[in-house]
Amino acid sequence: MNRLPVEKRAQILQMLCEGSSMRSISRVADVSLNTVTKLLVDAGIACSAFHDATVRNVNSQRVQCDEIWSFAYPKAKNLPSAKAAPLGSGDVWTWTAIDADTKLILSWLVGDRDTHAATIFINDLKDRLANRVRLTTDGHRPYLTAISNAFGPDGIDYGILQKLYGKESEGAKRYSPPKLIGIDRDLVLGSPDIKHVSTSFVERQNLTMRMSMRRFTRLTNAFSKKVENHYHALSLYFVWYNFIKSHKSLKGLTPAMAAGLVSSPLEMSDIVALIDKREGEPKKRGPYKKRAISAA
Template sequence: MNTLNMNERCRIVAALVEGNSFRSIERMTGIHRDTIMRLMVRVGNGCARLMDEQMRNLRCERLQLDELWAFVGMKQKRASQLAERGEFGDAYTFVALDADTKLVPCFHVGRRTWTDTAIFIDDLRSRILNRPQITTDAFAAYYGSIRRAFNSEVDYAQLFKVFASETNAGRGRYSPPEMVRSEKEVLIGDPDPEHVSTSFVERQNLSVRMECRRFTRLTNAFSKKLANLKASVALHYAHYNFVRIHRTLRMTPAMAAGVTDRLWSVSELIEATGSEEQIAA
């Protein structure tokens, strides 16, 4: 039975984190797409465990939180018509970003609900040692979850973005609405108004859409299974934290945050996830 060697696995993982689809990688490497899928899921699940182990006892002064939309199987409108929706429909990736080191300490893939918000905030709280300043959008579920998880030992503000009320006339069907202004509201503690922002995390969301194929809009690259989406997201953030050099920092976010003292290679990431065992080609 043919198996993938480390060089082949590195080529596949490197292509995946650059936004290539399974079929394009199949054409470039000659490796069957089912094998590529199995490797992605195995390495992605290992990356989730790696992130859980490594992102502990952190000191993040300014955190920006956001949600990134995708869907599984079908859009929400169609999924809501099913007798049993299951895992189909909207899937949101909650993500936290350290504005100083650009580190992603944690993420959570689920629904945009109060329950999933609480799970995400509780996970974030378990990783932070200091009293951080947190900025989120106006999603109502954040306030109660942050107050409860941090026991008010946090400086928290929400950023409201007000968009034009017109129906986007003349801007194109897929053009974003025009933002008129933004408003800041302090909810807990005494956050610095100059650092009440979600700009960095929103810019990182663009990187996700560029480099994680399942988030590319208006294509057939969406996830057909929730487990595959979770594995893909974990692979992206682990590679982002440990392997990809941030152009502004000139080091990886994990190095900037003191999580590691060296630049990781793709092969080291694969080995760290426990995914070095042979995979049938």
């Protein structure tokens, strides 16, 4: 089995995390699109396992949760008329939980925007925390049920921030957001600090996701064609964001360093090493044998 050099694979993975499309990467790196796709899948599997094993027992004080929309193959409204749509096509929601102080992505989930997905997401978040936290979400109802069941009435300080929007003015553009006219903060469970009931950091992280992954860019043809590749791209992105990308607000540290999970930043070559470790040593090709072709 042939493998690209470590430097070449690290370059491709870095470009995937910096907003380049897969086809542009194949042109710049001078590799086939299938090579880029396979590397994305391999990296996604390795990064998912690494995040799951490493982001554990985190001492956190303030956590913010939110969901961000995208789609795979067609949008949900176009799914009935889509031809040969693969399983999982339609609207895709990515749930994220961020530590407001270290900017560490604690937990994430790809799925629907329903109570079932919220329950899985919040239970996973709870398993990664080492202490009681102050948690903030928006007013999406499934959060309330999931958080109440996971933490109980006395296991968390939970507040909701609900943004209030006015009606769109006449002549407003189709994609312009409505005007924000107010904010409601509700203290739901425990004793949350009203001044820390905020979703600003997780919403800013959602913007970083849209800027860093081409498949999240709105109004383009750069959407995910398969939900599996969407998941793999996110697996790679979150390890890059947590362990590789330095943040100015953290004085050059990565979120994982600020949270005490690692002592130094990782590099993309470390992700390549994770991939190779999971795959094992490359197997040597056997000798080429000519096949006899019988005359017709």
